[in-house]
Amino acid sequence: MVWERRRRRDIFDIIDEYFEEMERASRELFESLLGGRPSWDVSERCLEPLTNIHITPDEVIVRVDLPMVKPESIKVRALGGNVLEVSADMNRTISFNDFGITHRRGEFCGFKTKIRIPLPVDMEKMTTKFARGFLEIRLPRKRREGVRIPVE
């Protein structure tokens, strides 16, 4: 075992350590992005919806959970820099009291979120659909001209 401790780290140990460090850093980043701030904003009177991004070979599909909203109020704006802003009015105002929380003051009348699209997409060709409380945004991916390699 003494030999084990004195052994020089080989390349696999270094790679393992690197990946462990990367995983720890990404966890911390995830925590800071999602865990460290509330999902509501009293000054804007809005809640942040649950959002998910799914990437296929041809499209980026964004799905936003929008319960209790007026479908005609849903707005999707391309802000530039591959960022989308989604907002919607709720069909009734919700207060902290509705969640059983009496020690905070404030009410919410809509959802709002900004979503960064992680890949180059064609914003002009964006399509949207709202059904059963979910907004689906489809964005075609921008194609890079590749070189075709013949397969022997």
Added chain:
Amino acid sequence: MSEPVRIIERFRVPPGCTLLVGLPDVGLVGVIATTHIVSALGMEEAASVESELMPPIAVLHDGLPHSPIRIFHKDTVLAVLSETAIPAPVVQPLAKALVDWSKNRSVKMVISLGGLPTPERQELTLENIRIFGAASTPTALEMLKNWDVEALKRGFMVGPYALILRYAAESGLDAIALLAQSFYEYPDPEAAAVVVSRVTEMLNLKVDVSELLKKGEEIRLRARDVMRRTQQELNRMKKSQEYDLPLYV
């Protein structure tokens, strides 16, 4: 040395009960379903689950502190419910503690309620959401068959229910998981209603799901934060491995 997860009883539960398990997982199906059953049956708190591995949380109800993971009882039914996401490192000792406690208290059967992530869930209506099952023993597998629940035959299960089944198998305890097709990352009250209907039918309990369905959008609104934190923990457990194809055929 004390156990990493301890179950502190308020009273001794009778032997021969069925334990329903509603822990946060995909679509929060188990939590929504079990909360509805606990409330509909008017179950009372029988025990709380304590662990130093959990974040230092107290859940306040009517001004009084409670453990976020509690066990409820009524007649021959027990139900364990968590109001917060279970940190990935707690999953293993929690599953072990629940199985050991079930064995010690002569629980007849453990039924975990949950979701089976389904990419085409958005296209499924209430009527065509299917339920699949998994079992810990040949007897439990036979029960699934008798209840007309299609068993998962091959593939990976990840999370607390996977370990409850494994530990139950090791200790000879009959356990099943009832999994309704569900969303992965959004709270799914419809899938929960399907699971409630099926399990209450199996146990001859009367629980109406119309209120659960009526409040579906409100539940989705309230469950956002627990869903968000559960999703973080599911990522840490590598839950997406459930989509992987197994090595052997």
